[in-house]
Amino acid sequence: MQTGKIGVTTENIFPVIKKFLYSDHEIFLRELVSNAVDASQKLKTLAITGDFRGEQGDLAVRIKIDEKEGTLTISDNGIGMDAEEIDKYINQIAFSGVSDFMEKYQDKAEAIIGHFGLGFYSAFMVAKKVDIITKSYKEGAKAVKWSCDGSPEFTLEETEKESRGSDIVLHIDDDCKEFLQKSKIEELLNKYCKFMAVPVILGKKQEWKDGKMQDTDEDNVINSVAPLWSKSPSEIKDEDYKSFYRTLFPMNDEPLFWIHLNVDYPFNLTGILYFPRVKNNIELQRNKIQLYCNQVFVTDQVEGIVPEFLTLLHGVIDSPDIPLNVSRSYLQSDANVKKISSYITKKVADRLNGIFKDNRKDYEEKWEDLKLFVNYGMLSENDFYDRAKDFSLFTDVDGRHFTFEEYKTLIKDNQTDKDGQLVYLYATDKEEQFSYIEAAKAKGYSVLLTDGQLDVPAVSMLEQKFEKSRFVRVDSDTIDRIIAKDNAPELDLNETQRDILSEAFQSQVPKLDKSEFMVDVQAMGVDAQPVIITQNEYMRRMKEMSRYQQGMAFYGQMPDTYTLVLNSDHALVKKILSEGEASTKETLKPILSEIKGLQARQTILQQEQGKKKPEEITQEEKDDLSNTEQNLSKQREEKKQVIAGYAKDNGTIHQLIDLALLQNGMLKGASLNEFIKRSVNLIK
Template identity: 85%
Template sequence: MQTGKIGVTTENIFPVIKKFLYSDHEIFLRELVSNAVDATQKLRTLGVTGDFKGEMGELKVSVKLDEAAGTLTISDNGIGMTAEEIDKYINQIAFSGVTDFLDKYKDKAEAIIGHFGLGFYSAFMVAKKVDIITKSYKEGAQAVKWSCDGSPAFSIEEVEKDGRGSDIVLHIDDECKEFLQKAKIQELLNKYCKFMAVPIAFGKQTEWKDGKSVETEEDFIVNSVAPLWTKTPSGLKDEDYKSFYRSLFPMNDEPLFWIHLNVDYPFNLTGILYFPRVKNNIELQRNKIQLFCNQVFVTDQVEGIVPEFLTLLHGVIDSPDIPLNVSRSYLQSDANVKKISQYITKKVADRLNSIFKENRKEYEEKWNDLKLFVNYGMLSENDFYDRAKDFSLFTDVEGKYFTFDEYHTLIKDNQTDKDGNLIYLYATQKDEQYSYIEAAKNKGYSVLLADDQLDVPAISMLEQKFEKSRFVRVDSDVIDRIIAKENTPEMKLEDTQRDILSASFQSQMPKVEKAEFMVDVQALGETAHPVLITQNEYMRRMKEMSRYQQGMGFYAQMPDTYTLVLNADHALIKKVLEEGEKNTADALKPILSEIKGLEARETILRQEQGKKKPEEVTQAEKDDLKQTEDAISKQRDEKQNVIANYAKGNDAIHQLIDLALLQNGMLKGEALDKFIKRSVGLIK
């Protein structure tokens, strides 16, 4: 028996392996099965080159559990090792059998995976002792057993073994007993080894016999050695792609379409990426891309490895140029990964563009499912916007689809305001904003529908891209002010009349949670609604954007601000004004006279003090001005009270306010109950 110490350049190598080599202990099974597949693939390559002339037999890897003995064994019938090779590839951690093998067979080697030196030591993350029982494929080779208990000390002895290959026997540590459970090993094999290139056997097939499930003599193979992405696209049918998708994501709806990736220069990459039906919840759709290296699972945490928006795609990416390492920070900084990311972005854009050009009708039918993905891409990747602007679509409230250029041509003549700005009108809720949409359509304007999760952020982005253009929600103001033309109607009311109307309605506005109201009087024409509620485009959009962007929490805390617009041309508003003037005239006359006199005095005092330097103004003069200002404020409050007392008893004012609130879904609770009772009374 030979004994010795493992050649390492770092002291205490095993604690380092246990804690820092891999981010997750379960990865040990991937490494050991990969090594076994590697050894088997090497034998297959030697057979092709003529360096191995013996009987190859059925090549496979076997995983066996012995719960009683506390062992997990990974076996292969590949090339095996001699005692000298164990010393070189196992005892010297810095060496790798893969490197030497590839140097010799770089033009013929099949799917060589793993790193047979360092990867093997991941076994010690879960095992207190590891045995290697191995016999080389070379003629006359002697089988040997290598043992190590997790310290640098090891032993090698000659043993008997039937047939070539290696058995890696893990004596599972007491703290890792979960890896002696069949269900756990099955889960890990399915996760990491589902598509490895050599059959992997774990347990036996079962069949239903005499009313119960019994094992057969046939091995249960856990993997598919030739997954769909390794096959030539020209030989595959749509159903093949759909079936593979169902095997990957059995609970998902059928995908929209897919891209079969297959490139060998300037890097190697294969895979299939599916476009899922993504309608609202972005977070639920992430982490559905599985990253492989030569059919060995690497990770499904691909954020930062591929562009953010591509994480919404589903499927697999396989590349030998992606290092078999689960460190995401390593992957994110790897040059090959960045090239692959750029390539996939281009392929995705090219695929969407080709579908759009070849079958626009089909593309439009799928647009509602694609829109979130495309918007996400344009928002997060400027390069993707440059590609996507030609196949990204607008949808109007009539359900018609337009490219950006087509829509620009449609509205440029009619929806340009007096300052030369092109106004894109949009609605976010077609039913709730129906009246505003109809008002715009009556003017001959087109209204876009922006009811998707990322439509509002996309609109803000497009405003930066489009020249001299603004996007305005259709209920943000009266339509004549949203697209202001030269012939804006003039207001014919006097200031006192405007005050009576504004104060009458302002004083009777009900309390609405997290909402503030202002009142404005406009000349909208006799046929327009008597009242309507608008919401400032800028503030509303800032509040909406705060849901998506960090650092905008200030806007999220602010109340919603609305404007109640009174149409001074409408008969009902004229009637309210007429009654208001009649009922408040006597009470307002002395108040208005007093205000007029006080305001004249205030003007004189300010003019006199304005002629002096600040330090020359006496305290008495300052007090005089302050008392005048307070007196004006008091009289204005009196004026408001007089108008409010009149308005309180005017059912028409309350009815008009409630109708405006009801139209916007803001009339609830007690206010709604009062409205119903008042309406019944008016019908009588």
Template identity: 70%
Template sequence: MQKGTIGVSTENIFPIIKKFLYSDHEIFLRELISNAVDATQKLKTLAAVGDYTGETGDLTIRVQLDTKNKTLTVSDFGIGMTDEEVEKYINQIAFSSAEEFLEQYKKQANAIIGHFGLGFYSAFMVSDKVEVITKSYKEGSKAVHWTCDGSPEYTLEDGERVTRGTDVILHIDSESKEFLEEDKILELLKKYCKFLPVEIAFGKEKEWKDGKEVETGKDRIINNTKPAWTRKPSELKDEDYKSFYHELYPVAEEPLFWIHLNVDYPFNLTGILYFPRIKSNIEIQKNKIQLYCNQVFVTDSVEGIVPDFLTLLHGVIDSPDIPLNVSRSYLQSDSNVKKISAHITKKV
């Protein structure tokens, strides 16, 4: 019998990432925002346990579009990285800092989204160059500037960032020009990030003045950081449930009633399922229930989670225990899925 180690050529890995890492290239924005949220949640955890004693300040994640220079930038004010951490977490593919952090702070940690260590590389699906400018929260840390053009080679040098946190700058390639359109980025942010737990700003709010739309000086915050399903049922009134329903489905009639799901054993599951008003011409709409993982939108195709006879329901299901593949786009068969499906059926 012969044993050995399978080799992976670094020269060939980036073309594979660029083409096949995710089925939808638009996923890159979800992944980068999720990383920014994780960095922010980690800082909150460190502050809560006393391992960070400085001012947290404004933690808003900012998304900036520069059509002239063809760049899209995601900036956070989270924990940042040292040069050693950049070497460890950026230069080693599929090495996730989330796993180490959760192991160390598993009792105190805010919800951490990433586990695979591949999300950052989704940036190369739409970019011909990616820059990371980061500065760690650790005292005495210097800013670091990492640059890569999608080949196995990179540069790492001193950066110019003054504040704690990270900027990820994508130089959008010629085949991905749609991601330089404001409306497209806004659409994706609202699709994937509208319920993330950290405020996300994209541009400024607009108003009509003198017959035309003009920007105000106020940040356009695209997400609701405390959606109804993340709160305790005792904190919510009927109007809160109805308001959230219309946030999900703006043109729908008021629901008949709803069920608030909140399970922490033997699996984690939260959510709200609504029973819509049934019209005479019933149409089975399978894309009404939305699946989230730690408040990140995953899919609205929930076969295997909700039994077919309950597909008329509307609402949200959120569970970090539902097994997902690296793209978080398709559910894998697992015993937890069957348990969750059985629990939902029982509750209904």
């Protein structure tokens, strides 16, 4: 029997392996099964080259659990090892047998998984002792047994083994007993080994018999050795793709469509990516792309390989050219990764463009599901915008779809304002903004519907991309101001009349939490609403963007600002003005006269002091101007109080304000109750 020390530069190699090389203890099973698959694949290659002329038999990897003995055994009937190879590939850590083998058989070797020679040592993450019982395929080879208890000390001795191959026997540590449970091992095999290229067998299939589950004679094969992505697309039917999707994601709805990736230059990559029906559920749909390396599961954290916006896709990617660290658990930055990312982006764009051109009707029907991907892509990848602008769609409030260019042609004659800006009107909620949409339609304008999760930031992005264009939500102002024309109606009221209307309504607007109201008077036509509420486009958009972008939280804390717009052409507003003038005429007459005199005096004083340098203005002159301004403010406040006194008991003013608030979902609680009572009294 030979004894010795494993050839490492430090005696602390095992703690290093446990702590740093592997992200999770469960990885050990993937590594050991991968090594067993490698051994089988090597035998196939040797048979092809003529270096092995014996019977291959049914190559397979078998997993055996002995709960009583506390062991987990991974067995293969691959090439096995002799004592010299044990010493070279096991005792000398990080000298990979695969690297040596690949160099010799680089033109013929099939899917060989390992690259670093460290995978075997992951066994010590869960085992207090590991035995290797192995026999080489070479003629006359003797079986050997290698044992190690997790220290650098090992033993190597001859033993008895009838057939070639290796048995890796793990004596499971006391704190890892879950790895002696069949359900746990089956779960891990399904996760990591479901598509390995050699059958992976865990015991026998079971069936219900005599009141309990019993083993049958049929092997319980965990994996599919020829997964769908490894086949040629020409061999695969649509139902095969759908069936494979159900295998990967049994709880999901049927996918919209899929993309089969198959490239061998300048890198090797195969896979199938599915477009799921995700709608607005971004976060919950991530991490559904599984990364494989030669059919061995690596990770479902594919950021870096797949562009961020395409992490919403589902499916698999398999590539031996994606660089990994020694545990195969973390992706590394590499030029190949960037090439792969660009390739996937191009393939997705080409597929979408192909569907759009070949069957636009079908594409439009899927657009509500697709636009989340497309908007996300255009927002995050400039290159993708350049590809997607030809198949990205606008949807109007009537459900019609247009390409960007088609929609521009549709609206350019009617929706260009007096400054030459093309105005894209949009609504975020058809029901809540119904009256505003109808007002725009009455002018012959088209309104887009942007009710998707990423539609608001997409609007801001498109505004930067389109020349001489702006996007405005349909309720941001009166329609005549949103798209201002040279022939816009003018307000036919004097200053006092405007003040009576604005002050009357301003004084009666209820105080709403985190909301501020201004009042404006406009001529909107006799058929337009008497009162509407608008919200400034810029401020509203900044508040919305604060939800998506860091550094904009300031806008999110600001109150919502609204404008209560009075239609001076409407009969009800005219009646309020007429009654207001009559009610306040005598009381306001001296106040208005005083205001007029004070304004004149203020103007004269400002002009006189404006001709002097600051140091030349006397204190008496400063006090005179200050007193004039204070008296002017006092008179204006008295004017407000007079108008507010009239408005306080005017039911029509309160009713119109409440109707406008109700229309915008802002009338609640006690105010809503009062409105209902007032409405009932008006009906009586």
